[in-house]
Amino acid sequence: MSPEIVSYDERMQKTIEVVKSNFAAVRAGRANAGVLDRIMVEYYGAPTPLNQVANIGSPDPRTLTIQPYDMSLLKAIEKAIQTSDLGINPQNDGRVLRLAFPQLTEERRKELTKQVRKYGEEGKVALRNIRRDAMDDIKKKTKKSELTEDDQKKLEKELQDMTDKRCKDIDDLTAKKEKELMAV
Structure with missing residues:
Protein backbone atom coordinates (compact mmCIF):
# COMPACT_ATOMS: atom_id res chain seq x y z
CA MET A 1 0.00 0.00 0.00
CA ALA A 24 -23.38 -5.48 18.25
CA ALA A 25 -25.90 -3.07 19.77
CA VAL A 26 -28.72 -4.64 17.73
CA ARG A 27 -30.04 -7.51 19.79
CA ALA A 28 -30.91 -10.74 18.08
CA GLY A 29 -33.18 -12.31 20.69
CA ARG A 30 -30.26 -13.82 22.57
CA ALA A 31 -28.61 -12.19 25.54
CA ASN A 32 -25.51 -10.34 24.37
CA ALA A 33 -23.60 -7.95 26.60
CA GLY A 34 -22.75 -5.91 23.48
CA VAL A 35 -26.24 -4.40 23.53
CA LEU A 36 -25.27 -2.60 26.74
CA ASP A 37 -22.11 -0.99 25.30
CA ARG A 38 -23.92 2.26 24.55
CA ILE A 39 -25.57 2.56 27.97
CA MET A 40 -24.06 5.42 29.96
CA VAL A 41 -24.61 5.75 33.72
CA GLU A 42 -24.28 8.94 35.73
CA TYR A 43 -21.38 8.18 38.09
CA TYR A 44 -20.13 10.98 40.36
CA GLY A 45 -21.47 13.55 37.92
CA ALA A 46 -19.86 12.06 34.80
CA PRO A 47 -21.47 9.81 32.19
CA THR A 48 -19.64 6.48 32.42
CA PRO A 49 -20.06 3.33 30.28
CA LEU A 50 -22.10 0.69 32.09
CA ASN A 51 -19.43 -1.99 31.62
CA GLN A 52 -17.00 0.16 33.68
CA VAL A 53 -19.24 0.41 36.73
CA ALA A 54 -20.78 -3.07 36.81
CA ASN A 55 -20.11 -6.73 36.19
CA ILE A 56 -22.25 -8.08 33.32
CA GLY A 57 -22.97 -11.79 33.16
CA SER A 58 -25.13 -14.17 31.16
CA PRO A 59 -26.47 -17.05 33.26
CA ASP A 60 -28.52 -18.41 30.33
CA PRO A 61 -29.03 -17.61 26.61
CA ARG A 62 -31.94 -15.23 27.24
CA THR A 63 -30.82 -13.37 30.39
CA LEU A 64 -28.17 -10.84 31.34
CA THR A 65 -27.33 -9.94 34.91
CA ILE A 66 -25.83 -6.63 35.94
CA GLN A 67 -24.15 -6.35 39.32
CA PRO A 68 -22.78 -2.87 40.09
CA TYR A 69 -19.45 -2.53 41.85
CA ASP A 70 -21.02 0.26 43.91
CA MET A 71 -24.54 -0.70 45.06
CA SER A 72 -25.58 2.96 45.21
CA LEU A 73 -25.56 2.86 41.37
CA LEU A 74 -28.27 0.23 41.09
CA LYS A 75 -31.12 2.74 40.61
CA ALA A 76 -29.08 4.86 38.16
CA ILE A 77 -28.27 1.78 36.05
CA GLU A 78 -31.91 0.70 36.10
CA LYS A 79 -33.01 4.16 34.95
CA ALA A 80 -30.36 4.29 32.19
CA ILE A 81 -31.57 0.96 30.80
CA GLN A 82 -35.22 1.98 30.98
CA THR A 83 -34.58 5.23 29.09
CA SER A 84 -32.45 3.51 26.43
CA ASP A 85 -33.82 2.20 23.14
CA LEU A 86 -33.44 -1.45 24.25
CA GLY A 87 -37.10 -1.81 25.07
CA ILE A 88 -36.37 -4.03 28.08
CA ASN A 89 -37.35 -3.39 31.70
CA PRO A 90 -34.79 -4.67 34.16
CA GLN A 91 -35.92 -6.59 37.24
CA ASN A 92 -34.26 -5.29 40.38
CA ASP A 93 -33.77 -7.71 43.27
CA GLY A 94 -31.88 -5.21 45.42
CA ARG A 95 -28.39 -6.39 44.48
CA VAL A 96 -28.57 -7.44 40.83
CA LEU A 97 -30.50 -6.28 37.77
CA ARG A 98 -31.82 -8.99 35.46
CA LEU A 99 -32.59 -8.35 31.81
CA ALA A 100 -34.79 -10.98 30.18
CA PHE A 101 -34.66 -10.96 26.37
CA PRO A 102 -37.97 -12.12 24.91
CA GLN A 103 -38.26 -14.18 21.74
CA LEU A 104 -38.38 -11.78 18.79
Missing part, protein backbone atom coordinates in the same frame (compact mmCIF):
# COMPACT_ATOMS: atom_id res chain seq x y z
CA SER A 2 1.29 3.44 -0.89
CA PRO A 3 2.33 5.59 2.05
CA GLU A 4 0.15 8.45 0.75
CA ILE A 5 -3.04 6.51 1.49
CA VAL A 6 -2.14 4.54 4.63
CA SER A 7 -3.86 7.07 6.90
CA TYR A 8 -7.04 6.81 4.79
CA ASP A 9 -6.94 3.01 5.12
CA GLU A 10 -6.71 3.42 8.90
CA ARG A 11 -9.75 5.73 8.84
CA MET A 12 -11.64 3.14 6.80
CA GLN A 13 -10.73 0.43 9.31
CA LYS A 14 -12.07 2.62 12.14
CA THR A 15 -15.29 3.10 10.17
CA ILE A 16 -15.70 -0.67 9.91
CA GLU A 17 -15.13 -0.96 13.67
CA VAL A 18 -17.92 1.58 14.24
CA VAL A 19 -20.24 -0.44 12.00
CA LYS A 20 -19.36 -3.59 13.96
CA SER A 21 -20.15 -1.86 17.25
CA ASN A 22 -23.46 -0.60 15.83
CA PHE A 23 -24.30 -4.17 14.80
CA THR A 105 -41.44 -11.72 16.55
CA GLU A 106 -41.07 -11.93 12.79
CA GLU A 107 -42.14 -8.29 12.49
CA ARG A 108 -39.52 -7.15 15.03
CA ARG A 109 -36.84 -9.18 13.21
CA LYS A 110 -37.67 -7.38 9.98
CA GLU A 111 -37.48 -3.99 11.74
CA LEU A 112 -34.08 -4.88 13.16
CA THR A 113 -32.91 -6.06 9.73
CA LYS A 114 -33.83 -2.64 8.31
CA GLN A 115 -31.86 -1.00 11.11
CA VAL A 116 -28.84 -3.21 10.31
CA ARG A 117 -29.05 -2.28 6.62
CA LYS A 118 -29.20 1.40 7.60
CA TYR A 119 -26.06 1.04 9.72
CA GLY A 120 -24.36 -0.74 6.82
CA GLU A 121 -25.31 2.01 4.37
CA GLU A 122 -24.13 4.71 6.77
CA GLY A 123 -20.80 2.90 7.01
CA LYS A 124 -20.45 2.74 3.23
CA VAL A 125 -21.28 6.44 2.93
CA ALA A 126 -18.55 7.17 5.48
CA LEU A 127 -16.10 5.06 3.43
CA ARG A 128 -16.98 6.97 0.27
CA ASN A 129 -16.47 10.27 2.10
CA ILE A 130 -13.01 9.10 3.18
CA ARG A 131 -12.26 8.13 -0.43
CA ARG A 132 -13.40 11.57 -1.61
CA ASP A 133 -11.11 13.27 0.93
CA ALA A 134 -8.20 11.11 -0.23
CA MET A 135 -8.93 11.84 -3.90
CA ASP A 136 -9.00 15.59 -3.18
CA ASP A 137 -5.67 15.29 -1.35
CA ILE A 138 -4.11 13.37 -4.25
CA LYS A 139 -5.35 15.95 -6.77
CA LYS A 140 -3.93 18.80 -4.67
CA LYS A 141 -0.55 17.08 -4.49
CA THR A 142 -0.57 16.56 -8.26
CA LYS A 143 -1.46 20.21 -8.80
CA LYS A 144 1.46 21.25 -6.57
CA SER A 145 3.72 18.91 -8.62
CA GLU A 146 4.35 16.70 -5.58
CA LEU A 147 2.97 13.74 -7.56
CA THR A 148 3.12 12.89 -11.25
CA GLU A 149 -0.05 12.20 -13.20
CA ASP A 150 0.97 8.53 -13.46
CA ASP A 151 1.35 8.38 -9.66
CA GLN A 152 -2.02 10.08 -9.31
CA LYS A 153 -3.74 7.48 -11.52
CA LYS A 154 -2.00 4.63 -9.66
CA LEU A 155 -3.02 6.03 -6.24
CA GLU A 156 -6.60 6.67 -7.35
CA LYS A 157 -6.91 3.07 -8.59
CA GLU A 158 -5.37 1.72 -5.37
CA LEU A 159 -7.73 3.90 -3.34
CA GLN A 160 -10.76 2.74 -5.33
CA ASP A 161 -9.76 -0.91 -4.90
CA MET A 162 -9.33 -0.34 -1.16
CA THR A 163 -12.74 1.35 -0.93
CA ASP A 164 -14.40 -1.49 -2.88
CA LYS A 165 -12.82 -4.06 -0.54
CA ARG A 166 -13.98 -2.20 2.58
CA CYS A 167 -17.51 -1.79 1.17
CA LYS A 168 -17.58 -5.54 0.49
CA ASP A 169 -16.47 -6.12 4.10
CA ILE A 170 -19.43 -4.06 5.30
CA ASP A 171 -21.77 -5.95 2.96
CA ASP A 172 -20.49 -9.24 4.37
CA LEU A 173 -20.95 -8.03 7.96
CA THR A 174 -24.46 -6.83 7.12
CA ALA A 175 -25.42 -10.15 5.54
CA LYS A 176 -24.03 -12.06 8.53
CA LYS A 177 -25.98 -9.90 11.01
CA GLU A 178 -29.19 -10.18 8.95
CA LYS A 179 -28.81 -13.96 8.89
CA GLU A 180 -28.30 -13.95 12.67
CA LEU A 181 -31.43 -11.82 13.16
CA MET A 182 -33.62 -13.96 10.93
CA ALA A 183 -32.54 -17.24 12.55
CA VAL A 184 -35.24 -18.46 14.90
